[in-house]
Amino acid sequence: MDKMPKWADVVLIPLISLILAAAISALVILAIGEDPVEAVKLMVDGALGSTYGWGYTLYYATNFLFTGLAVSVAFHARMFNIGGEGQAMLGGLGAALVCLYIPWPHWTMALLGASLGAAIFGAAWAAIPAYLQAKRGSHIVITTIMFNFIAAAVLNYVLVNLLRPKGSMDPATARFSETVHLPTLHEMLAPLGIAFNKAGPANVSFLVAIAACVAIWLLIWHTKLGFEIRAFGKSEQGALYAGISPFKITMIAMLISGGLAGMMAINNVMGEAERLVLNATEGAGFIGIAVALMGRSHPFGVFLSAILFGFLYQGGAELALWTKIPREMIVVIQALVILFTGALDNMVRMPLEKIFIALRRVKA
Amino acid sequence: MDFLTLIQVLDSTIRLATPLLLACLAGLFSERAGIFDIGLEGKMLAAAFFSAAIAAVTGNVWLGLLAGIAASLVLSALHGLASITFRGNQLISGLAVTMLAQGFTVLVAQSWFKQGGRTPALDMDARFGPITFPFADSVADVPVIGPIYSELLSGHSILVYLAFAAVPASWWILYRTRFGLRLRAVGENPAAVDTAGISVVGLRFAAVAICGVLCGIAGAYLATSLQANFVKDMTAGRGYIALAALIFAKWRPWHAMGACLLFGLLQAVAIRFQNIELGGITIPVQMMDALPYILTVVILAGFVGKAIPPKAGGEPYVKER
Numbered sequence: 001m002d003k004m005p006k007w008a009d010v011v012l013i014p015l016i017s018l019i020l021a022a023a024i025s026a027l028v029i030l031a032i033g034e035d036p037v038e039a040v041k042l043m044v045d046g047a048l049g050s051t052y053g054w055g056y057t058l059y060y061a062t063n064f065l066f067t068g069l070a071v072s073v074a075f076h077a078r079m080f081n082i083g084g085e086g087q088a089m090l091g092g093l094g095a096a097l098v099c100l101y102i103p104w105p106h107w108t109m110a111l112l113g114a115s116l117g118a119a120i121f122g123a124a125w126a127a128i129p130a131y132l133q134a135k136r137g138s139h140i141v142i143t144t145i146m147f148n149f150i151a152a153a154v155l156n157y158v159l160v161n162l163l164r165p166k167g168s169m170d171p172a173t174a175r176f177s178e179t180v181h182l183p184t185l186h187e188m189l190a191p192l193g194i195a196f197n198k199a200g201p202a203n204v205s206f207l208v209a210i211a212a213c214v215a216i217w218l219l220i221w222h223t224k225l226g227f228e229i230r231a232f233g234k235s236e237q238g239a240l241y242a243g244i245s246p247f248k249i250t251m252i253a254m255l256i257s258g259g260l261a262g263m264m265a266i267n268n269v270m271g272e273a274e275r276l277v278l279n280a281t282e283g284a285g286f287i288g289i290a291v292a293l294m295g296r297s298h299p300f301g302v303f304l305s306a307i308l309f310g311f312l313y314q315g316g317a318e319l320a321l322w323t324k325i326p327r328e329m330i331v332v333i334q335a336l337v338i339l340f341t342g343a344l345d346n347m348v349r350m351p352l353e354k355i356f357i358a359l360r361r362v363k364a
Numbered sequence: 365m366d367f368l369t370l371i372q373v374l375d376s377t378i379r380l381a382t383p384l385l386l387a388c389l390a391g392l393f394s395e396r397a398g399i400f401d402i403g404l405e406g407k408m409l410a411a412a413f414f415s416a417a418i419a420a421v422t423g424n425v426w427l428g429l430l431a432g433i434a435a436s437l438v439l440s441a442l443h444g445l446a447s448i449t450f451r452g453n454q455l456i457s458g459l460a461v462t463m464l465a466q467g468f469t470v471l472v473a474q475s476w477f478k479q480g481g482r483t484p485a486l487d488m489d490a491r492f493g494p495i496t497f498p499f500a501d502s503v504a505d506v507p508v509i510g511p512i513y514s515e516l517l518s519g520h521s522i523l524v525y526l527a528f529a530a531v532p533a534s535w536w537i538l539y540r541t542r543f544g545l546r547l548r549a550v551g552e553n554p555a556a557v558d559t560a561g562i563s564v565v566g567l568r569f570a571a572v573a574i575c576g577v578l579c580g581i582a583g584a585y586l587a588t589s590l591q592a593n594f595v596k597d598m599t600a601g602r603g604y605i606a607l608a609a610l611i612f613a614k615w616r617p618w619h620a621m622g623a624c625l626l627f628g629l630l631q632a633v634a635i636r637f638q639n640i641e642l643g644g645i646t647i648p649v650q651m652m653d654a655l656p657y658i659l660t661v662v663i664l665a666g667f668v669g670k671a672i673p674p675k676a677g678g679e680p681y682v683k684e685r
Contacts, residue, residue, distance in 0.1 A: 028471070031475075032471070032475045033475070080453075080455055080456070082402075082455070082459065128661075132661070132664065132665045136664075136665045136666050137666070138661070138664035138665050138666070139664070139673070141402070141455050142607070142611065142660075142664060143661055143664055145402065145604055145607070146604075146608065146657040146658075146660050146661050146664075147657075147661070149601060149604065149653075149654065149657045150654045150657050150658060150661075153650040153651070153653045153654035153657075154650070154654070156650050156653075157648050157650040157651075160650075161648065286459070286463070289456070289459065293456070324474075324475060325471075326470060326471055326474045326475075326481065328466070328467045328468075328470040328471045328474075328481070329467065329471060330467075331463055331466055331467030331470075332463075332464065332467035332468055332471060333467075334463060334467070335460050335461075335462075335463030335464035335466075335467055336460075336464070338456060338459060338460040338463065339442075339446070339457070339460035339461075339464065342452070342453060342456035342457070342459075342460065343446035343447065343450075343452040343453055343454075343456045343457030343460055344445070344446050344450055344452055344457075345450075345452055345453075346450040346451055346452055347446075347450045347452075350450075
């Protein structure tokens with residue numbers, strides 16, 4: 001018998017965790033000497049109050065959708081892919097190479113090609129830790145952490161020594177050509193007569209990210225492979241008994257995960273910067289962990305929490321602009337969300353379970 | 365490369381290996397007791413900030429050290445609460461601890477000192493200064509032995525000597541005391557320890573606390589000895605290199621010292637030479653940066669002996685089952 005109804009597990013626990021994180025953040029803001037209510041107003045206004053704000057909120061959310069989905073898929077196979085950051089960096093390299101060296105006639109084809117390139121590079125970066133986990137038993141958390149650092153070194157080398165245009169001091173690639181420019185929300189909505197601010201970097205890859213959510217939902221709950229991934233995640237012994245190959249599932253889950261993390265590049269590298277710069281990922285790989293935990297590894301939950309984190313990022317930037325609250329406030333909030341929804345899950349869950357069991361007794 | 369350059373590189377190897385060694389031994393105690401800790405980075409960072417801040421405000425570096433240790437212990441307690449008391453995921457908890465430190469240090473630094481997330485530079489007497497060995501100056505001119513004694517061995521801060529003294533101390537505690545035996549047992553088979561009537565929770569909290577103290581010293585060393593103030597993200601992945609060194613050393617104290625010296629040497633060489641010419645092939649500096657991580661992956665993959673972590677590592681202990 002379940003200890004709790006499903007809605008409590010899916011909605012109530014994340015909500016309570018979020019409230020706890022928000023309460024502590026409010027205390028921190030008070031301690032800095034700012035008004036938390038004012039801060040929230042400023043954040044809502046700055047992130048959601050205008051199409052300018054939405055342009056940034058949705059841009060950030062697109063990044064977090066990809067990395068959040070990436071972490072979720074690995075979670076379903078009971079693996080903790082902490083290497084989304086490195087995979088997204090490599091994805092950026094894949095997207096940049098595709099955009100720089102192939103003369104695309106139209107952005108639609110370029111988007112397809114860049115998605116593929118980014119996904120392949122990201123997946124390849126996840127493949128080695130996955131193989132080592134499946135065949136040699138090396139702990140995937142440690143190897144993916146190591147691969148994050150190796151990715152940073154690789155990217156640094158490639159940008160400084162190989163891809164940097166001659167005469168440029170900046171460790172970045174040349175600008176991509178105009179033909180691979182992805183339409184922004186402004187450009188997409190203008191023909192429909194909807195005025196959307198020009199400055200916001202949100203672009204067509206937001207739609208790709210939503211499509212990825214749907215695809216992952218179909219994959220995990222409506223295909224044989226998805227069933228095998230979940231079965232493997234629930235019990236490796238059980239999966240083995242059912243004839244599911246642990247090696248195959250580990251590899252496939254991590255390849256999908258790495259590919260998704262890599263695909264973030266179509267948003268930040270191809271859509272926004274239109275060239276590959278150093279540290280293009282800006283920690284989005286780690287935020288993916290918070291997003292996946294908060295969204296309970298369900299694509300719809302990931303969608304909601306990605307929007308929430310997009311809001312926090314844009315709102316946090318506004319806060320840093322107008323108040324004494326530095327940008328790092330978002331990192332604190334993000335850490336608190338990971339702490340409460342991930343590590344201290346039982347702290348919220350145990351008392352709730354007791355309450356529900358007590359309620360049931362009263363009814364019975 | 366002449367002899368003096370060699371001595372200088374080795375000298376900076378010792379300086380750079382010190383924070384790695386302290387953090388590595390910290391991880392050793394925690395992981396030997398079955399608590400994985402990927403939050404070493406965060407604890408060092410918090411300690412670096414609070415030691416530099418308190419040393420700057422009070423002018424007393426020892427108070428700074430204590431503040432650093434206290435900050436690190438608070439994060440340790442949080443990690444313990446999440447992973448021992450509430451049996452949460454230790455890896456997620458470690459990550460949260462690191463992020464918390466990354467955000468909070470800059471946040472507090474900015475609202476306290478208003479210098480863009482850094483602390484004011486410390487005077488020489490608010491830092492851990494060099495300790496000069498007796499006769500170091502007078503033997504400096506003696507060939508070979510002179511530079512080794514006066515440059516390499518003498519002239520480090522007290523925390524450096526403390527870090528290297530902690531290696532035999534850790535070995536002795538882990539392998540020659542009752543507490544150490546129990547600590548190792550709780551990382552391998554907590555049920556057996558429980559059956560013997562010893563508190564699993566107590567032992568694990570003790571291990572996590574030792575880890576906190578050592579990370580605190582490591583962070584204080586970074587901000588008050590190696591450098592003279594706190595800057596944003598100043599640990600720069602050292603916590604993860606320490607973790608790598610721990611795996612490289614296969615969770616053993618003396619080997620940990622070897623691994624940390626090796627990784628310290630890599631850092632020292634990378635700082636001093638940038639790109640290295642080796643028989644016509646140029647080794648880029650990025651390769652030196654990535655080498656500790658690559659070596660660790662190779663070790664983890666079991667190509668050079670197998671690195672087997674403590675058996676009960678990462679598993680929360682549930683009494684009734």
